[in-house]
Amino acid sequence: MHLLAGAAIAAFTSTCLASPGYLKLDVERRAPLDRRLVRRQNSDGSFDAPVTQNTNKLEYLVNITVGTPAQRLAVTLDTGSSDLWVPAASAPLCRKGGCDAGTFDPSASSTYNVIDEGGFNITYAAPGDSDAGDWATDTITVGGSDPIRDQQIGVALSLFDSHGVMGVGFDTNEANNPSPDGVYPSVMDNLQSAGIINRKAYSLYLNDLQANKGSIIFGGIDTTKYTGDLVALPLQAGPEGYVSEFYVTLTSVSFTDHTGQTTQLSPEGYAQSVLLDSGTSQTLLTDDVFSALANGFGAVDIGQGSYVVPCKFAGINGTISYSFGGDGGVTIDVPVSQVVGNLEFPPENFADKSGGCDFGFGPPIGGFSILGDTFLRSAYVVYDISNGVAALAQAAENRTSTSSIAVIPTGTTIPGASVTATATGTQIPDAQATEEPAVPTASVQGTSLVLTGTPTFNLGAATTAAATGTAAATTTSSGRANAAAAPTAALLGLGLAAGVMVL
Known part of the structure; x- marks a missing residue:
């Protein structure tokens, strides 16, 4: 796995504060994320896996454990989706060292149970960006909570993304799964039914851009x-x-x-x-x-x-x-x-x-x-x-x-x-x-990217230097275009997003 320069790997330290009715845990910032996540779209145009976009900017992770004995991972906290899925240790990307936020080994858990072999599949926007595997149940904890037994999870065996996602949205918005009515007890459902929280509600505090941590309080x-x-x-x-x-x-x-x-x-x-x-x-x-x-x-x-x-x-x-x-x-x-x-x-x-x-x-x-x-x-x-x-x-x-x-x-x-x-x-x-925004597009001259934007706001001293010019494309020693070159490739129709990582 190739990360952009300066990437920070998620730390496996967490502060958990619990009391009757609520569970508070750290939300840890990571930069940058190298994947774009969007809703999975069916052939008929409908959406059934509401995992929303997250490009190569920042992401926010929480620590969980899965299995017995507990295996520690960090997963993206996502208020816009509803499923918990984790990368399997046997996935090729993980075997190559690409799963930098931890992995899950089903064979090492005595409480692991497959309920739909091959039934888990989420496909994202970038070409080839798909995570697939099994629907299963196992014991989990969220940020050091009391154990939640028989939580349904997706276990990705064929993996493109480097880590999993914990969705904390409505259970009616879950991805396709083997439940007869299309809905299974989500993490939020089970936090309530286990008595950890009184109501399916939580508060989120990401903190500012310079802070390393924010917090989420389930039930408080x-x-x-x-x-x-x-x-x-x-x-x-x-x-x-x-x-x-x-x-x-x-x-x-x-x-x-x-x-x-x-x-x-x-x-x-x-x-x-x-x-x-x-x-x-x-x-x-x-x-x-x-x-x-x-x-x-x-x-x-x-x-x-x-x-x-x-x-x-x-x-x-x-x-x-x-x-x-x-x-x-x-x-x-x-x-x-x-x-x-x-x-x-x-x-x-x-x-x-x-x-x-x-x-x-x-x-x-x-x-x-x-x-x-x-x-x-x-x-x-x-x-x-x-x-x-x-x-x-x-x-x-x-x-x-x-x-x-x-x-x-x-x-x-x-x-x-x-x-x-x-x-x-x-x-x-x-x-x-379907309309296009009226924003200038960077143009290409040879191997250079020409930026032509001119601010219309009064931005004070910040506008005294030129806001236009040329950015030359360069290549790293590994042969991969760097962040300056990737947008040029995108403009040339090569389908590369700025900063996308190459495996």
């Missing part, structure tokens, strides 16, 4: 991790026409520059259903809003859903504001420093001496508008599966106290959420979902 809310009001938002129907994912109503998006001047990016009357999804690194907005935001920063399209801005933009004193729920709703402010991410072009291959960095936004994928990690780092979010509600507040960054955790009880109320917004949103119409 930490009132020290947010400021202002915690506002409840009724969940909206997904593409299937019913509530099965964490869609809430986004009613406004704006940008405020360093002078305090605010530019409205969303049109009047905007009411868009957006998915709160920790399994997606970027924030994917409707074409009109995304185009206005990207052009404001002078971002350019380098292919395969990736956009680049000068790295110095991470130091801009500016804010992107998202409002939810209409009257009585909540606004989350996201500093620009939280959305300008990984280095895609080193300074020597970029016109601006600060280098070219990933712009943490993109247009919708397949008609889905998603608020991923570049939004969630600035929000404190409560996900209430039992009642079809999400609650949002402004995150308080880098708070370490754990002295004010409130248990989420049985019932319908969310502790601390005294306001419920009522605005409804709609999905992106099919016709609009």
Whole structure:
């Protein structure tokens, strides 16, 4: 397995804090992820494995154990999916040392039981990106919890992705499985039935971009991790026409520059259903809003859903504001420093001496508008599966106290959420979902990539250097194109995403 330079391997240390009714554990940041995960699509156009996109940016992992005796792994925490699957130690990728977050050996577990041999299969967007194997049951723990026996899991024997995923969404959104009604008890179901939590609800605190750890509290809310009001938002129907994912109503998006001047990016009357999804690194907005935001920063399209801005933009004193729920709703402010991410072009291959960095936004994928990690780092979010509600507040960054955790009880109320917004949103119409955003595309001249974006926002001193120029393609000693060259290949139709790893 080839990782991008500077990749950090997940650590197998975890802080677990448990009390009657809740379970708190660390969520550990890792950079970068080298895979793109999207929904599995059937031949008839329907989706049955809702694992959402996560490109070569950041990801967030939690520690689990599987089997008896316990085998330790780290898996991506994904609020946008509902299945737990793990890589088998016998998978070819793992045998080559490519499973850097741990593996599972079924033969070493006395409690392992196959229930559908060969029945597990998830296919992702990149060519050849498929994970397949068996549906099975075994004993698991989540971040040091009490054992959960007979949890259904997917065990990937044929593996493309380097580690597994723990989905903590609605059980009605699970992938195809051998259960007669298409639904089996998920991790969230079993945390409740085992008495570890009182309600299928949890709160997520990713913390800021510079922090190594955030936290998730199953069955609890930490009132020290947010400021202002915690506002409840009724969940909206997904593409299937019913509530099965964490869609809430986004009613406004704006940008405020360093002078305090605010530019409205969303049109009047905007009411868009957006998915709160920790399994997606970027924030994917409707074409009109995304185009206005990207052009404001002078971002350019380098292919395969990736956009680049000068790295110095991470130091801009500016804010992107998202409002939810209409009257009585909540606004989350996201500093620009939280959305300008990984280095895609080193300074020597970029016109601006600060280098070219990933712009943490993109247009919708397949008609889905998603608020991923570049939004969630600035929000404190409560996900209430039992009642079809999400609650949002402004995150308080880098708070370490754990002295004010409130248990989420049985019932319908969310502790601390005294306001419920009522605005409804709609999905992106099919016709609009196929439109292309109006963002400049990087052009190719020989072996060089020419960047042509010019910011329309007042970005202060950050715009004094040129925002256009040429980035030359280079090749590593292994013969693999580096991050500067890969976008050029994408533009030439070679199907390579920026930073994709080659096996």
